Amino acid sequence: MIVIRFILAFICICLIQACDNQGSDQNSPPPDPNDITIDAQTPVLDENGMLSVEFTATDGTGAPFELDPESGLSFAVLKVSEGRSTGDNSFWQTFIFGSQSPAADAKPNFESSGVFEVLAAGSYRYTFSVDVTQVVDPAQLSAEPAPAEAAVIEWEPDVLHRFAIRYGDALSDIPVINYTLDWVPSGGSAPLSRDILDNSSCTTCHMGEAPFHGTRAPANRVEPQICSACHNDSNPNSTRRSLAVIVHDKHGNVFEIPDEGGEETEPELVGSPYPQDARNCDTCHKDVSDTTADADNWFNHPTAEACGACHTVRNSHSSAFPSNDRCEGCHGVDAGGRSVQSVHGGRLAAMQAGRDTLELAINSARYSDPDFEIEITLTRNGEGVASFADIAPFIRHGSAYLLVNWNNGNGLEISYTANRVRINMTEECSAMGDGQFLCKKAFPNGETALKPAAGSVLVVTNAEMPLCTDRxxxxxxxxxCDDSSLENDRDTEYLLAANAVWAAFDIGGGAVNEKTAIGADLASCNGCHKDLTVHLYGPAGQAHSAKDFEQCASCHNATRAAFYPGIPGDLKYHVHSFHGFGSQRSGESSYPGNLANCEACHTASQYNLPNQANIRPSVASVAAGDARENKFFSPALVVCGSCHLASNLGDVNPDSPAEGDGAISHMLRNGAVFAADSAADATGSEQCATCHSVGQDVGVDVVHDVYRFRQ
Known part of the structure; x- marks a missing residue:
């Protein structure tokens, strides 16, 4: 009896602990029925040249999955072929073309016109519609001189072949399947392969979403192995470019030649859709693995097609070396300092190491009305800097700043537009010897309310220190930065922001272990940005070179209204809005992933409601007659309104919402505060967490479906 009671008590304790799971982020969701697994047998070629494949499909629970032929189900078959000319890379040669007349329009493709058979529940067979031993080669049709008879793509039993399945439509919530099976028809080993990337290289930024075809149905292309089935060099005369050219082109920097320039005028960098330096090849190109046997191809076998996607406007080689037969000799793995691996592979690491030779330490900060006094140490190569003039040549604009802010218990009190305290190290820091400097600045505003209080915590960080590094x-x-050896005299190619440094102190200068609360994860940001820097380029005063949230928050906090009408300058609005709608909410965001995935930027504990960090109401401007005035908006309204309201927050009309602003009514009914006169008036009334906290039926985790993005 005692044993039975003990067992019952133990079970009750376990049940109680299971229920008492406050703050759970549901790290172990149930199996996803839409997680489809394909298992294919070796394809069979009959005596008539018809290729058939039997395969099974099961869902995430292990049950047979019913494929709908009308839901984007299509198939392809390819082989690896040697390059056509000396120096050319191997390529995937397809046996399926969308057209063959004229030859220039023949494009590698998937097909759905063969025979699709259901053998049993979840068991299928597909037979291709073409005789794969008699496929006309469109590249040879347009060759000069023309072949005497129609040239066919040779069926080679001893080379590597690929069978591919594409299915589904993410835009219509039909499970997406990208499946490939590689085999050698003769059963031997393949002398040649071509697997350079897999989706693990893409998913950090693209989150498993179709990176290009996501805006075109069917949105079911999420694996490089699937993409390369259509985007290859099967027909070099086709308008459909190879995957190597497309990917480099989409991720490369965009240059333009100035209108007034001549033929020799240097191009200007005008932008990039890529969230980091486009020369960081190892972001996408990983080491050789079981799934990427040819991952080192990018530096072993460089070609004009791949390199020219980025180097188009500066490719002086294009006329001198019209073919690839000499690329490897100058830029291959054995080419020393001119090799692709040397120039691109070690670029960022070398620049980071150069940046690290300059170190800044913030030793103390104190405030005695009206003066701030900051003590810092500057060292270069481990030795104290005697004068700021000694390091000014390495800083792009010759000067750098300390940002001083303070927290009275509610968050940072001043911002970029509200009487910021910015100390110019060039003019306002005095050398004290051995790398020590004393920096002084009087607070420029006489308003008592904006001065640090006796219990304030002073926060100091650096800003505007873009460094020129010798890679x-x-x-x-x-x-x-004015060194003539800089490549093309463009210091931006050698530029990195100085390491971010911050420290906190009490009013008297004693160190305090406190950091500004930020609801995002810097490591996650660097998953896409690699070496995150905001405002690296630009003229003096605009090249803020911020690398850490402490730097960003010193300017972008709840006390700041942006320069742009109706937009809060606070990070919790600014960052969501920028990634969702682009700068100034122009609608031109280049965000590569799915905006619903909170965990792309936040840890699992950072996006719950009520707000987990940065909990204050934020300031934005609203129309006041012919002018504008700053008002306060409650915190969850600021966060959610950054995406769920089409208009700039301060320009939403709650009484008569414009198209796309209908959610404001729901927000206001549940405690959101719009355009209050004070922060106190916009605090404490939001009830969003009642329905939308993590774990609720309509919690942010459920509505945003964050679990499907987890790897």
Whole structure:
């Protein structure tokens, strides 16, 4: 009896603990029925040249999955072929073409016109519609001189072949399937392969979403192995480019030649859709693995087609070397300092090492009305800097700043537009010897309410320190920004932001272990941005070179209304809005993933409701007659309104919402505060967490479906 009671008590304790799971982020969701697994047998070629494949499909629970032929189900078959000319890379040669007349329009493709058979529940067979031994080669049809008879793509039993299935439509919530099976028809080993990337290289930024075809149905292309079935060099005369050219082109920097320039005028960098330096090849190109046997192809076998996608406007080689037969000799793995691996592979690491030779430490900060006094240490190559003039040549604009802010218990009190305290290290820091500097600045505003209080915590960080680094030096080093050896005299190619440094102190200068609360994860940001820097380029005063949230929040916090009408300058609005709608909410965002995936930028504990960090109401401007005035907006309204309201927050009309602003009515009914006169008036009334906290039926985790993005 005692044993039975003990067992019952133990079970009750377990049940109680299971129920008492406050803050759970449901780390172990149930199996996803839409997680489809394909298992295909070796394709069979009959005596008539017809290729058939039997395969099974099961869902995430292990049950047979019913494929709908009308839901984007299509198939392809390819083989690896040697390059056509000396120096050319191997390529995937397809046996399925969308057209063959004229030859220039023949495009590699998937097909759905063969025989699709249901053998049993979840068991299928597909037979291709073409005799794969008699497929006319469109590249040879347009060759000069023309072949005497129609040339066919040779069926080679001893080379690697690929069978591919594409299915579904993410836009219509039909499960997406990308499946490939590689085999050698003769059963031997393949002498040649071509697997350079897999989706693990893409998913950090693209989150498993179709990166290009996501705006075109069917949105079911999410694996490079699937993409390369259509985008290859099967027909070099086709308007459909190879995957290597497309990917480099989409991720490369965009240059333009100035209108007034001549033929020799240097192009200007005008932008990039890529969220980091386009030369960071190892972001996408990983080491050789079981699934990427040819991952080192990018530096072993460079070609004009792949390199020219980025180097188009500066490719002086194009006329001198019209073919690829000499690329490898100058830029291959054995080419030393001119190799692709040397120039691109080690670029960022070398620049980071050069940046690290300059170190800044913030030793103390104190406030005695009206003066701030900051003590810092500057060292270069481990030795104290005697004068700021000694390091000014390595800073793009020759000067750098300290940002001073304070927290009276509610968050940072001043911002970029509200009497910021910015100390110019060039003019307002005095050398004290051995790398020590004393920096002084009087607070420029006489309003008592904006001054640090006796219990305030002072927060100091650096800003506007873009450094020129020597990526070619044998030892890590900085380089003078006007040095004539800089490539094409463009220091931006050698530019990195100085490491972010921050420290917190009480009013008297004692160190305090406190950091500004930020509801995002910097490591997640660097998953896409690699070496995150905001405002690296630009003229003096605009190249803020911020690398850490402490730097960003010193300007972008709840006390700031943006320069742009109706937009809060607070990070919790600014960052969501920028990634969703682009700068100034122009609608031109280049965000590569799915905006619903909270965990792309936040840890699992950072996006719950009520707000987990940055909990204050935020300021934005609203129309006041012919002018504008700043008002306060409650915190969840600021966060959710950054995406769920089409208009700028301060321009929403709650009484008569414009198209896309209908959610404001729901928000206001549940406690959101719009355009209050004070922060106190916009605090404490939101009831969003009642329905939308993590774990609820309509919690942010459920509505945003964050679990499907987890790897």
């Amino acid at each position: 070619k030096a044998e030892q890590p080093a900085l380089i003078a």
